[in-house]
Amino acid sequence: EETKKWIEAKKQETDKLKIEQAFLTQILRADDQSFSGDDRLSVNVKKVLELLGFEVTDVDKEIQTSIRKEDFWIVDGNYFALGEVTGTEAKNPKVTEYNGLLGRMNTILKRKDIPSALSKKGEIKGILIVNHDRKSNPLSRPDIYTGENEEIVEASLEQGISILSTVELYKIAKAVKEGDLSKIEARKIIKSGGRIKFEANTG
Numbered sequence: 001e002e003t004k005k006w007i008e009a010k011k012q013e014t015d016k017l018k019i020e021q022a023f024l025t026q027i028l029r030a031d032d033q034s035f036s037g038d039d040r041l042s043v044n045v046k047k048v049l050e051l052l053g054f055e056v057t058d059v060d061k062e063i064q065t066s067i068r069k070e071d072f073w074i075v076d077g078n079y080f081a082l083g084e085v086t087g088t089e090a091k092n093p094k095v096t097e098y099n100g101l102l103g104r105m106n107t108i109l110k111r112k113d114i115p116s117a118l119s120k121k122g123e124i125k126g127i128l129i130v131n132h133d134r135k136s137n138p139l140s141r142p143d144i145y146t147g148e149n150e151e152i153v154e155a156s157l158e159q160g161i162s163i164l165s166t167v168e169l170y171k172i173a174k175a176v177k178e179g180d181l182s183k184i185e186a187r188k189i190i191k192s193g194g195r196i197k198f199e200a201n202t203g
Contacts, residue, residue: 031087
C-alpha cells in the first residue's frame with residue numbers, strides 16, 4: 001500500500017512537471033496560424049524569454065492598431081530589441097521575415113507609439129525567432145538561412161540582429177533550468193547577433 005501511494009505521488013509530480021514545462025516543448029511544434037490561445041508559438045516564446053530574465057512586452061496588447069508591428073519589445077538593461085516570432089513548415093524561413101524586421105528597426109524611432117523610455121535605450125537591435133521545419137524531429141532540422149540564404153546570416157551580424165531557432169532557444173532554456181547555464185550567460189548568447197548556436201557543456 002505504501003509503495004502504491006509513493007508511485008501515485010511520483011506520477012502526480014511528473015504530470016505536474018509536464019504541465020509546468022509544456023511551454024518549452026510547445027516552441028518546437030507550434031506556430032501562430034495553426035494554434036490558438038495559450039498554444040500559440042508567440043505566447044510560449046514569450047514565456048521562455050521571461051524565464052531567461054528578459055523583460056518582454058507584447059506589442060499587440062499594448063498597441064491597438066491595424067498596422068503590422070513586431071511581436072515583442074525585448075529589454076535587458078540597456079539592450080532593446082524588436083522581436084519577431086514566426087513558425088513555418090519550410091526548412092528555411094522566408095527572407096521577407098528578416099527584411100520586415102530590419103525595416104521596422106530602421107523606422108521605429110520615428111513612430112509615435114514608442115515610449116520615450118524605450119527610445120532612449122540606445123541602439124535598436126533585433127531578434128528573429130523561428131520555429132522552422134516545425135513538423136520534423138527537432139534534432140534533424142537544418143540551421144536557419146543556410147545555402148543561398150547564408151548571406152542573411154552575415155548581414156545580421158552587421159545589423160545587430162540575432163537569428164534564433166526555437167531549437168536553440170529550447171537548448172538554452174533547458175541548460176538554464178538544469179543549472180548548467182546562468183540566465184545572464186543565456187541572455188548574452190541570445191543578444192550576440194548573427195545565427196545563434198548553443199552547444200551544451202558536456203564536460
